[in-house]
Amino acid sequence: MATLHTRSSARLMMAPAVIMLLVWMAVPLAMTLYFSFLRYNLLTPGLEEWVGFFNYKYFLTDPAFGDALVNTLLLVGGVLLITVIGGTMLALLLDQPFFGQGIVRLMVIAPFFVMPTVSALVWKNMFMHPVYGLFAYVWKLFGLEPVDWLASLPLFSITMMVAWQWLPFATLILLTALQSLDEEQKEAAEMDGAGFFSKFVYIVLPHLARAITVVILIETIFLLSVFAEILVTTSGGPGTQSTNITYLVYTQALLQFDVGGASAGGIIAVILANIVAFFLIRLIGKNLEA
Amino acid sequence: MARAISPRRKAFFTLIGWTIGLAIFFPILWTFLTSFKTEGEAIASPPSLLFFDWTTENYSEVQSRSDYFKHAMNSVVISFGSTILGLLIAIPSAWAMAFSPTKRTKDILMWMLSTKMLPPVGVLVPIYLIFRDWNLLDTRLGLTIVMTLINLPIIVWMLYTYFKEIPGDILEAARMDGASLAKEIVYVLAPMAVPGIASTMLLNIILAWNEAFWTLNLSAAKAAPLTAFIASYSSPEGLFWAKLSAASTLAIAPILVLGWFSQRQLVRGLTFGAVK
Structure with a gap:
């Protein structure tokens, strides 16, 4: 019953949000694309010139790019593995009735609300410090040589920190999905003599499949852009051992002032993210019709 | 219809649940406790969990030194x-x-x-x-x-x-x-x-x-x-x-x-x- 009148006022109501987002997305992205074809360094203003695909060639053949790409994939993959498996197990646990369940649930989701810089500095200093950190203390307790986590295992350490922050997200979403599972279906399976594992594999897991997909896709979007944790702990080092694509573009832009190179890197990051986004959008779009 | 849950099963999950919950929450708890220690106690080995001289001077220091x-x-x-x-x-x-x-x-x-x-x-x-x-x-x-x-x-x-x-x-x-x-x-x-x-x-x-x-x-x-x-x-x-x-x-x-x-x-x- 939308009349012509209401339809045009609806359009008017939508306009501010649409226009602002359009400007926010299109203008800077177009500028990045344009810059990526220029030789453009903030230290040598006035010397900008068109260089075609030079920046892309430079960025893609830079050994640091290969390292950063591998690190990005390892970081995203590692965190996904830990949070999806850990999150599923935690969700199953929190779905069981026990004393103080509500409090345990609050404790489990708490890390998600800790800002990335706090989380990174707390882990770096109070836990992973090679001399005074709690891990060093525990290692010595067992007669082991303390590990200098961020120097010898930088990417692994950062993966752990980030996984700690994202585990609550996976848990919370999987728990929500789990609680919508029909109780009677489980009971029927139990009466048919299904054990824990067959119940899990044939009933719970298929029910969770959708939620797990959502967790994987959304986490991937955010994890491709992990930045603060790297900045305040290792600054991408030693060497490029913990540099991801986001951090590499940042160093290129704001530390080396190479606008052209950084822009080419930015465009490459956008393309990578788009591959993931393509699947996510389709998944959520399907849900919208239902 | 709520299912009957055996007390043993419930006790088991209570133990597991609290252990894991506390482990995940521990870094936040530890940060909170450390904020009431002196700098010396913060790096003491063995670390003290609760039995230290509680002080709030860090909070006033954070304000006065870095606004x-x-x-x-x-x-x-x-x-x-x-x-x-x-x-x-x-x-x-x-x-x-x-x-x-x-x-x-x-x-x-x-x-x-x-x-x-x-x-x-x-x-x-x-x-x-x-x-x-x-x-x-x-x-x-x-x-x-x-x-x-x-x-x-x-x-x-x-x-x-x-x-x-x-x-x-x-x-x-x-x-x-x-x-x-x-x-x-x-x-x-x-x-x-x-x-x-x-x-x-x-x-x-x-x-x-x-x-x-x-x-x-x-x-x-x-x-x-x-x-x-x-x-x-x-x-x-x-x-x-x-x-x-x-x-x-x-x-x-x-x-x-x-x-x-x-x-x-x-x-x-x-x-x-x-x-x-």
Whole structure:
């Protein structure tokens, strides 16, 4: 019953949000694309010139790019593995009735609300410090040589920190999905003599499949852009051992002032993210019709 | 029908649940405890869990040495400001999409979502240069604008999923009963829309409070919110863990409490309604 009148006022109501987002997305992205074809360094203003695909060639053949790409994939993959498996197990646990369940649930989701810089500095200093950190203390307790986590295992350490922050997200979403599972279906399976594992594999897991997909896709979007944790702990080092694509573009832009190179890197990051986004959008779009 | 649960089974899960819960929560608890220690005790070996001389001097020190309050205010202004601004822009838009949808509504929603998936480094350079040229670097105004824009898609989406649940027929009924537009809004729509708007607001404040890419890149001493302020502790001189802990506790405590209240909305907001 939308009349012509209401339809045009609806359009008017939508306009501010649409226009602002359009400007926010299109203008800077177009500028990045344009810059990526220029030789453009903030230290040598006035010397900008068109260089075609030079920046892309430079960025893609830079050994640091290969390292950063591998690190990005390892970081995203590692965190996904830990949070999806850990999150599923935690969700199953929190779905069981026990004393103080509500409090345990609050404790489990708490890390998600800790800002990335706090989380990174707390882990770096109070836990992973090679001399005074709690891990060093525990290692010595067992007669082991303390590990200098961020120097010898930088990417692994950062993966752990980030996984700690994202585990609550996976848990919370999987728990929500789990609680919508029909109780009677489980009971029927139990009466048919299904054990824990067959119940899990044939009933719970298929029910969770959708939620797990959502967790994987959304986490991937955010994890491709992990930045603060790297900045305040290792600054991408030693060497490029913990540099991801986001951090590499940042160093290129704001530390080396190479606008052209950084822009080419930015465009490459956008393309990578788009591959993931393509699947996510389709998944959520399907849900919208239902 | 609740199933009977054997006490042994319940005791077993209570033990496992609390052990794992405490393990995950431990870094936060440890930060909280360390904030009340002296710097010497903070690095003592063996570490003391509860039996140390509790002191609150770290909290006053953090304020007097680095003007904590100014940065906290920056966080408040930026996160609340961007949330309110975002709601003002998003409410009409989500309202229109929920109540007078057209063929293109779905496409617009999807497109808005896709802007959220643009990695920030893709636009870091131009935004930085624009901010530099317009003197927006290290200003609360600049950060509030950026924060509004990056969270706008989430706000529109969340509001849309809430508004869609309001039955359109009820408006019709109110109109038949002779309610004026003002009455319709105050007595019929607002009571049904307010819970959704409140949840959206809560989640968005949390997200803006913790955002750390743009705040780190676009702010320095003046407008730095707590995310950037805490980052300055990454290269300090001397003993500083107790002070780091005090600053961290102050930075995360308010948002942790807000977060605990908004668990349910969090799932809905962060999955764009795909999991409820």
